[in-house]
Amino acid sequence: MNEERNGLRVLVTGGTGGIGRRLVPVLLRYGYSIRLLVRSPLKATQLFLEGVELVPWRGEQELPGEVFAGISGVINLAGAPIARRWTAAYRQEILRSRVATTYALSRALCRLEGQRPAVFVSVSATGYYGDKGEQVCTENTPPGDDFLAQVCQQWEVAAWEAAPCVRLVIARLGIVLDRESGFLARLLPSFRAFAGGVLGSGAQWVPWVHWQDVVGFFLWALQTPTAQGVYNVAAPEPVRLRQMCQMIGQQLRRPCWLSIPVVALRLLYGGLADALCASQRAIPERALREGFRFRFSTLSEALQYELQ
Numbered sequence: 001m002n003e004e005r006n007g008l009r010v011l012v013t014g015g016t017g018g019i020g021r022r023l024v025p026v027l028l029r030y031g032y033s034i035r036l037l038v039r040s041p042l043k044a045t046q047l048f049l050e051g052v053e054l055v056p057w058r059g060e061q062e063l064p065g066e067v068f069a070g071i072s073g074v075i076n077l078a079g080a081p082i083a084r085r086w087t088a089a090y091r092q093e094i095l096r097s098r099v100a101t102t103y104a105l106s107r108a109l110c111r112l113e114g115q116r117p118a119v120f121v122s123v124s125a126t127g128y129y130g131d132k133g134e135q136v137c138t139e140n141t142p143p144g145d146d147f148l149a150q151v152c153q154q155w156e157v158a159a160w161e162a163a164p165c166v167r168l169v170i171a172r173l174g175i176v177l178d179r180e181s182g183f184l185a186r187l188l189p190s191f192r193a194f195a196g197g198v199l200g201s202g203a204q205w206v207p208w209v210h211w212q213d214v215v216g217f218f219l220w221a222l223q224t225p226t227a228q229g230v231y232n233v234a235a236p237e238p239v240r241l242r243q244m245c246q247m248i249g250q251q252l253r254r255p256c257w258l259s260i261p262v263v264a265l266r267l268l269y270g271g272l273a274d275a276l277c278a279s280q281r282a283i284p285e286r287a288l289r290e291g292f293r294f295r296f297s298t299l300s301e302a303l304q305y306e307l308q
């Protein structure tokens with residue numbers, strides 16, 4: 001059980017996104033106060049009414065020390081959405097919005113004089129591993145070489161720059177399951193319209209994780225002084241995409257009968273198609289070993305919770 005922390009203040013970037021919208025209310029409930037670095041204060045005001053302080057920030061711009069005043073932990077979620085067509089310009093945006101932002105935070109943390117936040121939690125993704133087929137990926141598995149794998153490596157290098165100055169936790173997130181946002185939310189309309197199916201062969205492994213476990217991991221990382229370094233944040237039992245889609249169909253009492261070939265996906269989404277078909281059998285070896293408990297270990301429990 002996570003402890004309540006009255007009065008501790010957490011700085012969050014990308015807090016208006018799918019994960020941030022889940023994280024911020026839970027942090028508030030646990031007694032943390034929140035300072036959000038946001039590109040659009042108006043959007044943030046519409047999402048979070050009370051207990052959240054907003055600081056406008058364009059991402060890569062240098063951060064003054066005052067932004068960290070009274071901050072005990074930093075959670076870095078910022079990044080341009082992946083699920084768009086990847087033009088050459090958009091690939092640059094995916095990269096820049098993560099790497100430049102993370103360097104700006106790391107460098108600002110190391111420039112601080114006097115008291116620094118105790119912990120910097122920066123996200124990355126299991127996309128780090130590229131397409132590993134049947135291989136089980138632990139935190140020690142070498143990176144892949146596709147575009148997302150390169151983005152994740154550079155993103156993590158930017159975060160490592162803060163390691164000499166604060167306790168650094170890098171969360172390599174799997175595909176976050178949430179009926180409100182992200183991968184699952186995008187699949188649901190086609191299933192509801194009796195047009196559910198798999199992307200590519202369906203044989204690829206999907207490193208899914210329920211949003212409550214992502215939020216739980218962030219709380220654990222904030223509160224566990226020994227947590228440090230890279231963690232796969234994906235449920236202990238990854239599944240193949242075909243199995244996932246069939247289970248979604250069962251939960252919704254809808255068929256899962258379509259199969260969208262990679263060639264068609266490439267026409268629709270460009271390079272994103274290959275990322276959708278990459279196989280990452282990632283397991284959370286370090287988190288389990290160090291005592292983090294997943295609330296949702298099996299996909300059937302997670303989908304039942306989200307879809308019933």
Ligand SMILES: NC(=O)c1ccc[n+]([C@@H]2O[C@H](COP(=O)([O-])OP(=O)(O)OC[C@H]3O[C@@H](n4cnc5c(N)ncnc54)[C@H](OP(=O)(O)O)[C@@H]3O)[C@@H](O)[C@H]2O)c1
Pocket residue numbers: 013014015016017018019020037038039040044058059077078079080081082093097098101123124125126173174175176177181182183
């Ligand atoms: N959801 C998943 O399944 C998943 C899996 C693996 C990794 N991740 C990573 O986890 C992070 C959060 O995920 P999410 O699903 O919450 O993402 P999201 O819904 O796309 O939100 C990301 C947030 O990043 C900020 N942002 C967007 N475009 C930006 C840009 N061009 N430059 C700087 N900041 C920008 C926005 O916050 P403001 O407008 O408030 O600035 C936005 O709310 C992302 O970096 C994502 O890549 C997510």
